[in-house]
Amino acid sequence: xxxxxxxxxxxxxxxxxxxxxxxxxxxxxxxxxxxxxxxxxxxxxxxxxxxxxxxxxxxxxxxxxxxxxxxxxxxxxxxxxxxxxxxxxxxxxxxxxxxxxxxxxxxxxxxxxxxxxxxxxxxxxxxxxxxxxxxxxxxxxxxxxxxxxxxxxxxxxxxxxxxxxxxxxxxxxxxxxxxxxxxxxxxxxxxxxxxxxxxxxxxxxxxxxxxxxxxxxxxxxxxxxxxxxxxxxxxxxxxxxxxxxxxxxxxxxxxxxxxxxxxxxxxxxxxxxxxxxxxxxxxxxxxxxxxxxxxxxxxxxxxxxxxxxxxxxxxxxxxxxxxxxxxxxxxxxxxxxxxxxxxxxxxxxxxxxxxxxxxxxxxxxxxxxxxxxxxxxxxxxxxxxxxxxxxxxxxxxxxxxxxxxxxxxxxxxxxxxxxxxxxxxxxxxxxxxxxxxxxxxxxxxxxxxxxxxxxxxxxxxxxxxxxxxxxxxxxxxxxxxxxxxxxxxxxx
Amino acid sequence: xxxxxxxxxxxxxxxxxxxxxxxxxxxxxxxxxxxxxxxxxxxxxxxxxxxxxxxxxxxxxxxxxxxxxxxxxxxxxxxxxxxxxxxxxxxxxxxxxxxxxxxxxxxxxxxxxxxxxxxxxxxxxxxxxxxxxxxxxxxxxxxx
Amino acid sequence: xxxxxxxxxxxxxxxxxxxxxxxxxxxxxxxxxxxxxxxxxxxxxxxxxxxxxxxxxxxxxxxxxxxxxxxxxxxxxxxxxxxxxxxxxxxxxxxxxxxxxxxxxxxxxxxxxxxxxxx
Numbered sequence: 168x169x170x171x172x173x174x175x176x177x178x179x180x181x182x183x184x185x186x187x188x189x190x191x192x193x194x195x196x197x198x199x200x201x202x203x204x205x206x207x208x209x210x211x212x213x214x215x216x217x218x219x220x221x222x223x224x225x226x227x228x229x230x231x232x233x234x235x236x237x238x239x240x241x242x243x244x245x246x247x248x249x250x251x252x253x254x255x256x257x258x259x260x261x262x263x264x265x266x267x268x269x270x271x272x273x274x275x276x277x278x279x280x281x282x283x284x285x286x287x288x289x290x291x292x293x294x295x296x297x298x299x300x301x302x303x304x305x306x307x308x309x310x311x312x313x314x315x316x317x318x319x320x321x322x323x324x325x326x327x328x329x330x331x332x333x334x335x336x337x338x339x340x341x342x343x344x345x346x347x348x349x350x351x352x353x354x355x356x357x358x359x360x361x362x363x364x365x366x367x368x369x370x371x372x373x374x375x376x377x378x379x380x381x382x383x384x385x386x387x388x389x390x391x392x393x394x395x396x397x398x399x400x401x402x403x404x405x406x407x408x409x410x411x412x413x414x415x416x417x418x419x420x421x422x423x424x425x426x427x428x429x430x431x432x433x434x435x436x437x438x439x440x441x442x443x444x445x446x447x448x449x450x451x452x453x454x455x456x457x458x459x460x461x462x463x464x465x466x467x468x469x470x471x472x473x474x475x476x477x478x479x480x481x482x483x484x485x486x487x488x489x490x491x492x493x494x495x496x497x498x499x500x501x502x503x504x505x506x507x508x509x510x511x512x513x514x515x516x517x518x519x520x521x522x523x524x525x526x527x528x529x530x531x532x533x534x535x536x537x538x539x540x541x542x543x544x545x546x547x548x549x550x551x552x553x554x555x556x557x558x559x560x561x562x563x564x565x566x567x568x569x570x571x572x573x574x575x576x577x578x579x580x581x582x583x584x585x586x587x588x589x590x591x592x593x594x595x596x597x598x599x600x601x602x603x604x605x606x607x608x609x610x611x612x613x614x615x616x617x618x619x620x621x622x623x624x625x626x627x628x629x630x631x632x633x634x635x636x637x638x639x640x641x642x643x644x645x646x647x648x649x650x651x652x653x654x655x656x657x658x659x
Numbered sequence: 660x661x662x663x664x665x666x667x668x669x670x671x672x673x674x675x676x677x678x679x680x681x682x683x684x685x686x687x688x689x690x691x692x693x694x695x696x697x698x699x700x701x702x703x704x705x706x707x708x709x710x711x712x713x714x715x716x717x718x719x720x721x722x723x724x725x726x727x728x729x730x731x732x733x734x735x736x737x738x739x740x741x742x743x744x745x746x747x748x749x750x751x752x753x754x755x756x757x758x759x760x761x762x763x764x765x766x767x768x769x770x771x772x773x774x775x776x777x778x779x780x781x782x783x784x785x786x787x788x789x790x791x792x793x794x795x796x797x798x799x800x801x802x803x
Numbered sequence: 804x805x806x807x808x809x810x811x812x813x814x815x816x817x818x819x820x821x822x823x824x825x826x827x828x829x830x831x832x833x834x835x836x837x838x839x840x841x842x843x844x845x846x847x848x849x850x851x852x853x854x855x856x857x858x859x860x861x862x863x864x865x866x867x868x869x870x871x872x873x874x875x876x877x878x879x880x881x882x883x884x885x886x887x888x889x890x891x892x893x894x895x896x897x898x899x900x901x902x903x904x905x906x907x908x909x910x911x912x913x914x915x916x917x918x919x920x921x922x
Contacts, residue, residue, distance in 0.1 A: 171746055171751070171752065174751070182743075185731070185732035185735040185736045186736070188729075189733075226751065228752055228753055229751060229752070229753040
């Protein structure tokens with residue numbers, strides 16, 4: 168059974184989805200969702216154990232040898248990403264029960280969990296596949312189920328948010344498939360490793376450069392790289408809380424992986440970063456994201472929307488690390504992938520607890536909530552500190568490596584920009600602290616109880632992980648460093 | 660539209676042929692254009708044709724809601740099970756070579772069952788989409 | 804090889820730009836979806852047109868033929884068509900729900916309603 172690990176990673180959630188439709192019962196579907204999420208976590212850990220130390224797993228689907236058949240290729244990068252997705256899934260699945268009961272109509276619960284299982288299968292499939300078109304199929308599977316999950320939100324604006332995300336996401340995926348098509352026309356193969364071997368002969372032809380452009384724009388739409396982030400604030404603000412937490416922590420990170428996989432393993436880093444000004448372009452957009460999104464976040468009235476804009480800014484940090492195109496820069500970007508997943512996942516889970524008790528999470532409605540819901544508020548403060556990058560949280564680790572990578576290149580002004588944008592994060596985190604702790608609670612807020620344990624425990628697990636991995640960075644930096652090494656090894 | 664005689668008679672003639680054509684397309688997918696997706700859509704089109712002429716409640720007695728939903732899930736499970744069967748018989752996932760002593764016959768078998776799964780799912784999905792869209796209460800219609 | 808012999812690529816470009824323009828320029832939600840479908844159709848053409856090799860026959864092995872057309876793009880596009888159908892169905896379902904919630908399917912009217920509700 169261990170030799171089938173790569174396919175089990177995808178097949179377990181994929182088989183669970185139709186089973187949930189047949190069960191037609193919300194509670195049973197939830198139990199299946201938890202079982203599936205924990206199983207994928209076990210499989211991801213097993214995969215990580217097998218490829219640590221530079222190993223590579225190649226799994227031929229249908230027993231057709233690789234260039235002809237679809238290949239699932241797992242190395243340090245894939246295993247790292249599959250681990251992130253399954254950790255978040257395992258935590259959020261437990262949380263989902265109470266949150267979904269409050270926010271989704273009862274007759275739709277089993278459909279919600281079906282979509283969640285399909286989304287998980289799609290994201291894990293993107294992580295482990297080694298075939299370009301298979302990647303597109305899984306990208307669309309995860310995206311389509313995401314649109315449904317977002318549109319299941321309570322507020323009617325969730326429908327419009329889901330629709331807007333559908334239009335932009337489909338344009339992005341179609342751009343991606345145009346890029347893959349052009350690469351297929353030029354190299355004659357869809358297998359990523361085979362494409363990498365055949366590409367050097369045709370690198371300077373116009374279709375290949377056009378393919379690079381299409382793939383970059385398509386994935387940037389999915390990544391919510393500024394200025395293609397317009398779908399993100401609405402989608403995160405109006406979706407059900409569990410969905411926001413799951414998506415904020417996984418969907419954009421997986422798109423970062425796709426970008427890196429194509430830039431380094433298929434195109435070979437030098438074509439992209441030295442022959443073309445991609446590093447400068449990404450740098451400009453990352454800095455714009457960091458500053459503009461953080462500034463817009465300061466002026467939001469809805470707490471979920473504020474943290475959604477904060478997500479756009481944090482994605483800017485990840486792409487900043489990528490644009491620095493060195494081993495340290497890549498490590499910084501990948502470390503922030505993990506750290507941001509933990510931080511944002513925890514924050515949105517805690518906000519979901521508030522949403523369960525109050526309804527919408529607007530600043531005017533949560534005055535003085537620090538006294539009524541102490542654990543939740545303190546957790547949000549800790550998460551906010553991680554967003555700022557205070558030492559002893561994971562945010563600090565990412566910012567540290569980003570600054571290191573910038574100084575390595577001699578770019579003092581980038582390091583200065585990282586620190587300055589963190590000060591902007593202080594402003595919007597302080598808004599929450601001020602409203603939660605320094606305002607008098609009205610009658611409604613004083614009557615609130617703390618969030619239920621089934622929701623508080625998973626959220627605090629992630630917050631505790633934020634602090635733990637901020638102090639003991641062996642696993643995160645080690646994993647990211649190994650992934651960065653693996654990517655650079657394939658670079659030419 | 661049950662009152663229009665010409666439509667009703669033609670529908671009665673055509674629906675049977677449409678269903679047979681769907682099965683034809685399904686089973687000749689290896690030799691010519693066709694396969695599960697196309698056949699599923701044609702089969703669903705036949706039922707939808709019936710629903711348009713005789714009304715949605717009549718179609719719901721032929722293919723109830725729960726049946727359409729079960730078809731959606733059952734087809735996907737069938738497809739995934741063929742893959743798991745490949746693992747259980749010693750090969751990789753979706754390995755058709757091990758499904759029979761003769762690898763070519765195994766390929767034939769694997770493709771056949773996979774296409775049946777696709778047929779069931781696609782017919783169920785198309786029908787379910789039609790039921791959901793057509794079954795919503797509209798504001799302007801007055802029982803046309 | 805002149806410009807006219809690349810007519811399939813011209814059709815691809817025309818459909819792609821036309822589809823994208825409709826998505827951006829039209830405020831009606833259903834029209835946006837139609838533009839999206841046209842855009843996706845251009846991608847199908849992009850894959851399939853180069854798959855037919857000049858002088859190539861159907862991809863079934865026979866002794867008298869040496870050049871065969873490529874069957875792989877057709878398989879890829881079948882998948883892409885199914886994805887496109889699913890996206891269109893999902894989009895239309897969302898439009899139906901939006902109509903029931905807002906009473907209109909024009910984007911500017913919906914945004915006006917949201918803005919008025921917020922103020």
